[in-house]
Amino acid sequence: MSRVLLSWHRLLGLSSQRPPWYKARLREELAERRAAQTALQKLSETCDVFYILGRALHDGFPLRRAPPFSYRHPPVYAYMVSKYTLRWMFYQIAALLCGSSRFRQVREVVNPARDSKLREVASRHDIEAVKFERAISQFIGFLTPSENLGSSFGKWTVLNLLPNCLLQNPGQSSGKSFLLKELRKRLNHGEYEFHEGSEMISSLAPGGLEGFQKLDDSTANYWRAQAIDRIAHNCRQSGKTAIVTGHFMFRSEGHYKAVYTPNDMATYTHIIYLNMSAKTLYVQRQNDENRKRQYLPMQDLEAWKRTEVDELSRLCQEHGILFSVLAEQADNQLLTALRLIQFCHRVRTVPNMARVDARVSEILFGQNNLQTMVVVDADKTISKEDTGKTFWGPQGPLEKLFGGPLAYSEAGFLQGVLLYEEAANEEEFERMCDVVASRTEIHAEFKALFKRIATQDHVGAVVVTCGIRRVWEKVLEREGLSQTVKVIGGARISDDMVVTAEVKARIVSRLQREEKLRVWAISDSPLDLPMLEAADEAIVVTGKEQNRSSSMEKALLEAIQTRGLKARQVILPSNVSPRLTDAVLAQIRLSDKELLDSVFSRRRRLHPHVWHATDRNAAKLLMSPTRDASVAGPMLRKAHANIGLYLAWEFLSEVLGVEEYAMRHVQGHHVMGHRVRHERETTIVALMRGGEPLALGLNEALPLAMFVHAASPNDIREDHVEKQKTVVLVDSVINSGKTLIEFIERTRKLCKDIRIVVVAGVVQTDAVMQGHALASVMEEHGVHIGALRLSENKFTGFRGTDTGHRLFNTTHMA
Numbered sequence: 001m002s003r004v005l006l007s008w009h010r011l012l013g014l015s016s017q018r019p020p021w022y023k024a025r026l027r028e029e030l031a032e033r034r035a036a037q038t039a040l041q042k043l044s045e046t047c048d049v050f051y052i053l054g055r056a057l058h059d060g061f062p063l064r065r066a067p068p069f070s071y072r073h074p075p076v077y078a079y080m081v082s083k084y085t086l087r088w089m090f091y092q093i094a095a096l097l098c099g100s101s102r103f104r105q106v107r108e109v110v111n112p113a114r115d116s117k118l119r120e121v122a123s124r125h126d127i128e129a130v131k132f133e134r135a136i137s138q139f140i141g142f143l144t145p146s147e148n149l150g151s152s153f154g155k156w157t158v159l160n161l162l163p164n165c166l167l168q169n170p171g172q173s174s175g176k177s178f179l180l181k182e183l184r185k186r187l188n189h190g191e192y193e194f195h196e197g198s199e200m201i202s203s204l205a206p207g208g209l210e211g212f213q214k215l216d217d218s219t220a221n222y223w224r225a226q227a228i229d230r231i232a233h234n235c236r237q238s239g240k241t242a243i244v245t246g247h248f249m250f251r252s253e254g255h256y257k258a259v260y261t262p263n264d265m266a267t268y269t270h271i272i273y274l275n276m277s278a279k280t281l282y283v284q285r286q287n288d289e290n291r292k293r294q295y296l297p298m299q300d301l302e303a304w305k306r307t308e309v310d311e312l313s314r315l316c317q318e319h320g321i322l323f324s325v326l327a328e329q330a331d332n333q334l335l336t337a338l339r340l341i342q343f344c345h346r347v348r349t350v351p352n353m354a355r356v357d358a359r360v361s362e363i364l365f366g367q368n369n370l371q372t373m374v375v376v377d378a379d380k381t382i383s384k385e386d387t388g389k390t391f392w393g394p395q396g397p398l399e400k401l402f403g404g405p406l407a408y409s410e411a412g413f414l415q416g417v418l419l420y421e422e423a424a425n426e427e428e429f430e431r432m433c434d435v436v437a438s439r440t441e442i443h444a445e446f447k448a449l450f451k452r453i454a455t456q457d458h459v460g461a462v463v464v465t466c467g468i469r470r471v472w473e474k475v476l477e478r479e480g481l482s483q484t485v486k487v488i489g490g491a492r493i494s495d496d497m498v499v500t501a502e503v504k505a506r507i508v509s510r511l512q513r514e515e516k517l518r519v520w521a522i523s524d525s526p527l528d529l530p531m532l533e534a535a536d537e538a539i540v541v542t543g544k545e546q547n548r549s550s551s552m553e554k555a556l557l558e559a560i561q562t563r564g565l566k567a568r569q570v571i572l573p574s575n576v577s578p579r580l581t582d583a584v585l586a587q588i589r590l591s592d593k594e595l596l597d598s599v600f601s602r603r604r605r606l607h608p609h610v611w612h613a614t615d616r617n618a619a620k621l622l623m624s625p626t627r628d629a630s631v632a633g634p635m636l637r638k639a640h641a642n643i644g645l646y647l648a649w650e651f652l653s654e655v656l657g658v659e660e661y662a663m664r665h666v667q668g669h670h671v672m673g674h675r676v677r678h679e680r681e682t683t684i685v686a687l688m689r690g691g692e693p694l695a696l697g698l699n700e701a702l703p704l705a706m707f708v709h710a711a712s713p714n715d716i717r718e719d720h721v722e723k724q725k726t727v728v729l730v731d732s733v734i735n736s737g738k739t740l741i742e743f744i745e746r747t748r749k750l751c752k753d754i755r756i757v758v759v760a761g762v763v764q765t766d767a768v769m770q771g772h773a774l775a776s777v778m779e780e781h782g783v784h785i786g787a788l789r790l791s792e793n794k795f796t797g798f799r800g801t802d803t804g805h806r807l808f809n810t811t812h813m814a
Helices: 002-012 019-035 039-058 074-097 115-124 129-143 176-186 197-204 208-212 217-238 262-267 278-287 298-318 333-349 352-364 387-392 398-402 410-423 426-438 444-453 469-478 501-513 526-534 552-562 593-600 617-627 633-655 692-701 738-750 773-781 803-807
Strands: 158-163 192-196 241-245 249-252 255-258 270-275 322-327 372-376 459-468 485-490 518-523 537-542 567-571 586-588 610-612 658-664 670-676 682-687 706-710 726-734 755-764 784-791
Touching (some): 002 039, 002 074, 019 526, 197 217, 217 262, 249 298, 255 298, 270 298, 298 322, 372 501, 387 459, 444 593, 459 469, 518 526, 610 633, 633 726, 633 755, 633 803, 682 692, 682 738, 692 726, 726 738
Parallel strands (some): 518 537, 682 726, 726 755
Antiparallel strands (some): 249 255
């Protein structure tokens, strides 16, 4: 069974990830499996656990053994293979529908029911997100005749503008219809479409709106559902964001009656509630000349409003809909509405991670010497304070929000942004941040660390916070650290991002993978465990017992025991009790010399003109016979020649490029073929004698090139380089590079313009590190080196282990 599954994983051909990714996915799948309740849910979640175990094994990062095969497993494996294979095919077809010429390279199996995942997939494969979602919708629509596609694919960008309590007097300028009219004037009709909910119902229901108002509740709800389905269908076809006005709740004879349908909850992505004061509502009802209304005192109107807001807030969180309350501010209500709508549109069309990546790039710009980055959480990590609680007070709304259905998801943090927007305008928010910052003090240990980082150009620091960016910028500015330590965080629409646990982990991974930085991660929170696990070095901050997370200890122990997290702890202040035991989580201080030496040590970097295939499977196969003590003579020379062929095709074709030439096709006509550029004007120099077999393999790939034997630099003559474009120096092993430097300088002396390329089987890593003599010569003369493998082993062969002797069976003469 394991062989079959490994073959299946090879068919899927998914990208390999870093080891912490597999651990994090397994942790998530196990948690979801434990939470599953129905038999179908348990089957689905079990198959997800088996899948990630198999994928980790296939990718070379085995986590743990899958349970021994038993009679209960065939349904799990069958469900797993069908589920992920269908997803794999699904994404390729969707990419094809988008017109992507590289649709076969779209190899994805993430859950397409999650809108954020669709946008991530589109971003990874350079497909326009809106176009991709539309193609998926059309594909699903083709497979599913019903127009109501449910929550998985119905959640297109549809905003609902809800008035409170009553239809506004047409003469008043504060109602939903007036606001919709003004939005029509100001928003781009190429991106938005506008609907009065009652007009859509009127166009569909028999007898129009008048006939609709006479229907019983069940029939009326049917036509309400048809109306929102029609709007959703239009959005899927046009790719636009729809803005819809409507009502949520009516009051009759002392009772409240909600008028929403499941289709509404499956379609709306954002709901904006127009919140007028009870006094304004009272006056408008009294002055309404078009309709006689039941008298309601202001306290009843206030209760009605409060009931609507509470119920809408609950429903929106349950269904993953963002909810905003738009206050009654006649002077800027329209501007606020525009701001909210544009925010909603951007959230749906530009992936959050793309916006975070842009901020990371901005921070890194100009820091060309960076080798190490310290990524630090903010609240209760670099300070004992929780700035969110300081901002909101003891009964703030965030604790309830994150304890609800949205939890700490991206949608949860986006809802948090809207709460901050409701709490204060920009000026008020700045003043409140000033107050919070004045009450926030950075630990002395972190001040000292940051100030030392300020003196180094190879070490950087960034605060990545799920909290309030502006507060931490103000705190760092007060300490004179704002130029050294940058902040990535959200809390306002103007921040253009939210920071989640996944975002923090992906920032660390990006710094490692793309920027080639060594990353230290420091945090106090279980939410940041993915970040700590992804980092090269992890430090847990342990604060006072009454302030620290109650769930951290258990989560931390699980990460250490089951996912291989290697972390140490810093106790701040120093007189509090540590977490776990010293054997499990060793204690350190940020001022420890050993730790600081590790953080600030300079790493030598590989010269950028070095190409190698060390980690490629082809290199492992080609290198094996050369390291086999039983292989010598002709067989070893053949192995070296094979390496030469491989390096010609993989390395030389890239560094030198290719050119076309005319050739006769087997069918008799002429076609264009390809060969390495300037092949006729290339000289291959075999550094004798170890370089000859590899050079002969190279010559086999470049048959038109000149071939020269050189036992010493002076063996390269002027006629070997005259009228030539390229010289390729070939050796089997480069140790210190001392001999190679002499050949390079001899070649450059003979011809100042010729291109010099070095090809070798093995190169010692130290020799091609920046700062080494060979690397300096490479820089001076524009030399590129291509090697099958880099080696950390500084052993130099002699006697029976010398490569030259092994190649020609002369080990007995050593």
